Amino acid sequence: MIMPAIKCKCGNKISFGEIPSYNELLIISDVDFDKYEGKIDAEELYKNMKSVLHCNKCNRWWFFKDGFDNKPICYVREDD
Numbered sequence: 552m553i554m555p556a557i558k559c560k561c562g563n564k565i566s567f568g569e570i571p572s573y574n575e576l577l578i579i580s581d582v583d584f585d586k587y588e589g590k591i592d593a594e595e596l597y598k599n600m601k602s603v604l605h606c607n608k609c610n611r612w613w614f615f616k617d618g619f620d621n622k623p624i625c626y627v628r629e630d631d
């Protein structure tokens with residue numbers, strides 16, 4: 552089985568096929584989360600979350616705003 556992965560700009564391969572995925576954050580907007588109340592169905596919530604993959608080599612973040620079928624937005628850490 553081939554794990555889904557993206558190639559980071561630094562050359563690192565970030566895989567996200569594992570369950571759970573250690574390179575992945577799941578986020579949801581406060582507006583979307585606010586539509587839930589009481590006890591939440593985890594599967595239902597999962598479908599409405601967006602993925603952000605972390606590169607543990609260069610610390611870039613890849614935000615899949617529109618799902619894995621569309622181009623992610625890349626964020627680079629800005630040191631102070």
Ligand SMILES: [Zn+2]
Pocket residue numbers: 559560561562563606607608609610611
């Ligand atoms: Zn990287």
